[in-house]
Amino acid sequence: MLRQSSTTTDVIAPRQGLHDITRDIAGWVASQDIGSGLLTIFCRHTSASLLIQENADPDVQTDLDGFFQRLVPEGMDWLVHTTEGPDDMPAHIKASLLATSLSIPILNGRLALGTWQGVYVVEHRATPHRRTVALNFIGHIAEG
Amino acid sequence: MLRQSSTTTDVIAPRQGLHDITRDIAGWVASQDIGSGLLTIFCRHTSASLLIQENADPDVQTDLDGFFQRLVPEGMDWLVHTTEGPDDMPAHIKASLLATSLSIPILNGRLALGTWQGVYVVEHRATPHRRTVALNFIGHIAEG
Amino acid sequence: MLRQSSTTTDVIAPRQGLHDITRDIAGWVASQDIGSGLLTIFCRHTSASLLIQENADPDVQTDLDGFFQRLVPEGMDWLVHTTEGPDDMPAHIKASLLATSLSIPILNGRLALGTWQGVYVVEHRATPHRRTVALNFIGHIAEG
Numbered sequence: 001m002l003r004q005s006s007t008t009t010d011v012i013a014p015r016q017g018l019h020d021i022t023r024d025i026a027g028w029v030a031s032q033d034i035g036s037g038l039l040t041i042f043c044r045h046t047s048a049s050l051l052i053q054e055n056a057d058p059d060v061q062t063d064l065d066g067f068f069q070r071l072v073p074e075g076m077d078w079l080v081h082t083t084e085g086p087d088d089m090p091a092h093i094k095a096s097l098l099a100t101s102l103s104i105p106i107l108n109g110r111l112a113l114g115t116w117q118g119v120y121v122v123e124h125r126a127t128p129h130r131r132t133v134a135l136n137f138i139g140h141i142a143e144g
Numbered sequence: 145m146l147r148q149s150s151t152t153t154d155v156i157a158p159r160q161g162l163h164d165i166t167r168d169i170a171g172w173v174a175s176q177d178i179g180s181g182l183l184t185i186f187c188r189h190t191s192a193s194l195l196i197q198e199n200a201d202p203d204v205q206t207d208l209d210g211f212f213q214r215l216v217p218e219g220m221d222w223l224v225h226t227t228e229g230p231d232d233m234p235a236h237i238k239a240s241l242l243a244t245s246l247s248i249p250i251l252n253g254r255l256a257l258g259t260w261q262g263v264y265v266v267e268h269r270a271t272p273h274r275r276t277v278a279l280n281f282i283g284h285i286a287e288g
Numbered sequence: 289m290l291r292q293s294s295t296t297t298d299v300i301a302p303r304q305g306l307h308d309i310t311r312d313i314a315g316w317v318a319s320q321d322i323g324s325g326l327l328t329i330f331c332r333h334t335s336a337s338l339l340i341q342e343n344a345d346p347d348v349q350t351d352l353d354g355f356f357q358r359l360v361p362e363g364m365d366w367l368v369h370t371t372e373g374p375d376d377m378p379a380h381i382k383a384s385l386l387a388t389s390l391s392i393p394i395l396n397g398r399l400a401l402g403t404w405q406g407v408y409v410v411e412h413r414a415t416p417h418r419r420t421v422a423l424n425f426i427g428h429i430a431e432g
Contacts, residue, residue: 030352044258046198052388059369071368081203100196101247103389103423113423134256136249188402190342225347244340278400280393
């Protein structure tokens with residue numbers, strides 16, 4: 001029989017860029033006696049995102065950050081929403097380009113991530129932020 | 145016991161830009177006696193998108209629109225698909241950069257949106273369009 | 289009563305660009321006696337993506353490919369992650385801009401795609417690759 005369960009988890013993002021949450025998510029999945037089903041991750045913020053990307057070479061994260069800083073730089077002089085600081089509207093734009101929700105199948109109790117895939121919260125603001133991520137599982141409980 | 149239900153809802157997009165559908169979606173969720181689970185929203189079009197973004201300062205929406213008009217302007221002279229008008233291929237490109245589906249956990253009968261999050265249909269075409277959004281809920285019905 | 293089922297399917301991407309997998313997905317849905325529910329598609333790679341876009345004029349695919357090659361060209365001289373070839377880091381960036389997971393409602397046994405929507409694997413690498421896509425269905429089985 002199918003079950004669903006939900007939780008929220010907080011992530012401290014000390015600086016702009018990618019923060020690996022794969023272990024936190026896999027830990028929650030393991031704690032739920034999950035057999036197979038679907039995990040959905042949802043970011044409750046408009047200036048941070050979710051991203052699945054390479055977990056091997058940290059240079060990939062550096063370059064991803066470098067690309068988005070160049071694509072959406074601070075100081076674009078046509079911006080109207082500037083009252084929350086020069087990093088705020090670029091953060092909203094980057095959040096629009098990346099994901100707010102992600103769904104990952106679970107097979108035999110494990111996230112069906114590829115070998116090189118990690119799950120990240122991407123912080124778009126320049127200062128440290130606490131970010132809340134909601135998790136939802138729908139599927140079978142593992143057979144004992 | 146888990147249930148699933150689905151519906152479709154039409155949105156009239158009178159012009160290019162963001163159109164808030166949070167109230168429509170929350171209304172359907174409320175009408176379903178939903179307890180907790182997962183809501184998925186799906187946009188049945190290739191030149192309109194779904195977006196979760198800030199619902200407070202309308203200048204954020206203006207700037208998001210401004211960014212995407214600059215990133216994907218009309219008149220790029222290398223485009224091949226031009227028969228449906230100068231706004232059509234840029235609309236397909238913007239739709240590729242934004243979301244076609246979004247999933248939001250439901251906790252205690254309410255969408256687990258953050259305080260500043262609204263759900264929008266983003267119209268990429270220059271003329272008014274009717275857009276159809278499919279909604280799917282999987283989860284518990286609220287206990288009476 | 290709700291059921292869930294999962295599978296994986298391999299796609300051979302012979303070259304950079306969009307590869308239509310709509311028929312493969314619809315075939316699996318049809319084989320499962322699915323009534324209504326939710327299909328989730330997940331790409332197990334960090335240099336390939338999922339995309340729902342127009343299935344009518346192939347020029348749309350040509351132009352989408354042209355846009356992303358211009359937005360994220362090979363040869364950006366500030367990139368650090370270059371050991372896997374000039375097409376590798378641009379591929380990771382494009383994968384970040386497009387989708388890793390997509391969820392599509394199923395109504396009366398059929399994917400609730402719009403008339404002009406096809407489902408594509410987008411290959412971002414320059415050489416042929418085998419890509420694995422995980423599929424998950426949660427919903428009702430069709431009544432006999």
